[in-house]
Amino acid sequence: MKLYIKLAAICFSLALFVSCGNADDDVEFGVNGGGDLGLGKPVDDCLNLGDGELVLSIQDQYTTLPGKVSIFFKVSDTDGDPVPGLTANQFTIYEQGRNDECFSTISTTESFARISPNSQIFNNNTILVLDLSNSVLSSSMEELKTASASFVNNVMPVSDTESFKMAIYWFDGEDKLHVLNELTHVKQDLLNSIDGINANISNDPSTDLYGAVIKATDKAEKLLAASTTNDRIGAASVVIFTDGTDQASRYTQSAALKKVDNANKNIAFFSIGLGAEIDTDVLGKIGKTFSVFAGNKEQLETTFNDISFRVSEQANSFYLFEYCSPKRDGSGENNLAIQVKEGNRQGAVQTKFNAKGFTGGCE
Known part of the structure; x- marks a missing residue:
């Protein structure tokens, strides 16, 4: 440095x-x-x-x-x-x-103009937020685990590096964003945590989607502040998956969308929806950077791959250009x-x- x-x-x-x-x-x-x-x-x-x-x-x-x-x-x-x-x-x-x-x-x-590795001064954090309410666990859990693992493999570099980190959280009906894996640069830890998801992980069958959006954005803001220091620059991506609409009604739709709209400009928001019960308009606003929707669980891996490509592009569109x-x-x-x-x-x-x-x- x-x-x-x-x-x-x-x-x-x-x-x-x-x-x-x-x-x-x-x-x-x-x-x-x-x-x-x-x-x-x-x-x-x-x-x-x-x-x-x-x-x-x-x-x-x-x-x-x-x-x-x-x-x-x-x-x-x-x-x-x-x-x-x-x-x-x-x-x-x-x-x-x-x-x-x-x-x-x-x-x-x-x-002597050159593009230098931005990893020297750049931190990129991704927060993957999974809906593990009863409807997901009972009907598409294995497909979600496969798709999430594919997402991790696509977004995280082949070799572990401190410049690229990811955290995985999940939500159900509780007023809480549960930790599946804390922020880490170790890809295998993320894959192991996904593999550990089981049908008994959740105790509340409802869906607190808006609460998850608000809490995930707050976490992204904190990560961004922590990774932007006197010698590093930070950016973050929030990726939210759900197969339905908010049922818990703890938080309003307007509060969730306002949180996304007012977030730091260096936070990108992506959303993935599954099935016929989702509200594509709302998910499109939550995933204001890019949104994608799967009609059935067999399409989940394809949609997660699509988003992973977008997240990787986002991180790799930052450049450190130097010349004498x-x-x-x-x-x-x-x-x-x-x-x-x-x-x-x-x-x-x-x-x-x-x-x-x-x-x-x-x-």
Whole structure:
């Protein structure tokens, strides 16, 4: 983490920032409170890039002497769908100094531009919430266990890493979100806990869906706060499965939906519904990032796989892009624009950085 600890003076709040720095200051990450571009803004008209189909949302930015600029951002399309798998050669860097009328392109080769492993500074937490009310346990328990295990295998990396963690909770009619497995980076622990689900796990046959949504969101908020520290950035996903509607009536639908709507922008919400008794409209609002519905239990694994793909895409659409700037000490604040191209789609974002202390020799 030495690479990220001594940084340039920073004035940013996580998620999106516009900041500059002095390599003697510690990086601090806050909460993503900006708009679609984060702390970035639309690029200057002089670049003539036109309308973009991709959105670059800056999560953080900092500089490291002797001359490195690092940008942590998320890429999605205009519908909000994540765009994973981008490489350094798909990005174009533009800089504008105080003596430049417009931006000049910086060679990605000469600037040593690269996409670095975001696992170095990124924590991704997933909360899987399962409906284990009587209707599930009596009719689709084995199918749910198979589907949940498939979800874990798809979302968690092949090799255990502290950067990707998951917790599994379940609910029935009680006013409680039960723990099946606490947050962990060990995939096998999660699989073992799923295998241990049995027909006697629940004592209340009702369904406290809205309570589960509210409690799961609270847990995601706490996890996000804990994983977003002075040298790490966090994001979270909440995945809720149910085969019916709320029956316990402890909490209102409006309270549950308000909790989801007002949640931190770095929390993604997914929902999975099973059978004919679900309310697809409500589940669609709970799973505001993406929702999927299975008509019968035989389709459960397919729907869980679909959601796991979306969750993985969400996590893998965050990028740490770094390059060595030709700007040097004394140039002051400089404008920076990054453009990305993916097939026929493109998008760009603009921000600024301070080149205080910049010299040659950046790698």
